[in-house]
Amino acid sequence: MWILPLLGLLAGAVIGSTLTYEVPPTYIKYMSIAVLASLDSVLGGVRALLKNDFDSTVLLSGFFTNALLAALLAYLGDRLGVDLYLAAVFVFGVRLFQNLANIRHSLLSQLRNNKQVK
Amino acid sequence: MSRKWLLPITIMCFIAGFFLTFQLKVMADISTVNPISERNTNLITIINDLEEEIKKQEELIGETRDNLDKIQEEQIKGRLQELQDSLKTAKILAGLTPVAGKGIVITVDDNTEGLKANPNDDPNKYIIHYSQLLNIVSELKVGGAEAISINGQRLITTSEIRCVGNLILINTTRIAPPFEISAIGSPRLLTEIVTASELAIMKLSNYPVDLKEAEELIIPAYKGDLQFKYAQTKGEN
Known part of the structure; x- marks a missing residue:
């Protein structure tokens, strides 16, 4: 059942690498935020799944609002001359680690429970 | 547990994979192109354009000079011959x-x-x-x-x-x-x-x-x- 998401990841990767569109240098910041936001959402989704409180609306809306807010921050930073997008990068980075830690905890506890059952 | 989660996760994975490789590719392109060389290529195209323009203008000058020569040759009559000869040597001297x-x-x-x-x-x-x-x-x-x-x-x-x-x-x-x-x-x-x-x-x-x-x-x-x-x-x- 983990095959389909992996296939999705692969398909996205293939499309991303075949697409030849030149991004203007000013928008590279925004792209990097989008990368982090999407990675964060994937890990957040997996974490929620393992904790049994998964909600598809929360996941997708979370991705879009997070990405939008981050893009807005980056834009505001550009206007103000402050690298505000770094704040978004920082938050996403921290969340990535937190999600990863949560996933690890859940998986480990699941594994232990299974052993005890056996 | 239902399989409702499968599709959203797949969509997210797709988006994540897309952005990841796309950004990787963009950054790989960026590292090979630096802004100074880009500015230089702009300058080079400007120089090339101007040189083309100079060439055109030079051709125009050459044409006008040829026309002038023709007109002068047509006017070779008697006393003018002497002047024409001195003009010719002057032109050779002037290059x-x-x-x-x-x-x-x-x-x-x-x-x-x-x-x-x-x-x-x-x-x-x-x-x-x-x-x-x-x-x-x-x-x-x-x-x-x-x-x-x-x-x-x-x-x-x-x-x-x-x-x-x-x-x-x-x-x-x-x-x-x-x-x-x-x-x-x-x-x-x-x-x-x-x-x-x-x-x-x-x-x-x-x-x-x-x-x-x-x-x-x-x-x-x-x-x-x-x-x-x-x-x-x-x-x-």
């Missing part, structure tokens, strides 16, 4: 007509072999400098050269030989090595005087130097504009 005759062709190039052999050495020791061209030209003039051109650029009274970075400007045209200096005059005399100094020094420094005598050498006309805003003729006899 406004292509000329042909005996002479020599000197070819000099950067000492790329030497630079390759000593890559850590100062490259300035291995490239041709404008001063070397100036010296050769001066010696040719001493040797009685009647017409000189470098890479097809006729040298006239207003011609400059000037250093612009790694290129040389002659008649405001960029010239790059190898440099072919053609001179019309007595081949024996020119060879003698040229091989005595600057060329000898260059040969000692292992620059690729070549000197050929030519029976029939054609030196092109000066293509640029000639205007006198300040100079006025005075007391002409």
Whole structure:
């Protein structure tokens, strides 16, 4: 059942690498935020799944609002001359680690429970 | 547990994979292109455009001069003949007509072999400098050269030989090595005087130097504009 998401990841990767569109240098910041936001959402989704409180609306809306807010921050930073997008990068980075830690905890506890059952 | 989560996760994975590889690719492209070289390519296109424009203008000047010549030739009648002859010699002196005759062709190039052999050495020791061209030209003039051109650029009274970075400007045209200096005059005399100094020094420094005598050498006309805003003729006899 983990095959389909992996296939999705692969398909996205293939499309991303075949697409030849030149991004203007000013928008590279925004792209990097989008990368982090999407990675964060994937890990957040997996974490929620393992904790049994998964909600598809929360996941997708979370991705879009997070990405939008981050893009807005980056834009505001550009206007103000402050690298505000770094704040978004920082938050996403921290969340990535937190999600990863949560996933690890859940998986480990699941594994232990299974052993005890056996 | 239902399988409701499968589709959203797949969509997210798809988006994440897409952005990840896309950004990777963009960054890979960026690292190979730096803004300075991009600006330089812009400048290069501007220079190329301007040079094209200069070429067009030069052609226009040439055409106008040809027309003028035709009109003048049509008017050759009696007394005018004398004036026409003096005009012709004046034009040769000014470098406004292509000329042909005996002479020599000197070819000099950067000492790329030497630079390759000593890559850590100062490259300035291995490239041709404008001063070397100036010296050769001066010696040719001493040797009685009647017409000189470098890479097809006729040298006239207003011609400059000037250093612009790694290129040389002659008649405001960029010239790059190898440099072919053609001179019309007595081949024996020119060879003698040229091989005595600057060329000898260059040969000692292992620059690729070549000197050929030519029976029939054609030196092109000066293509640029000639205007006198300040100079006025005075007391002409």
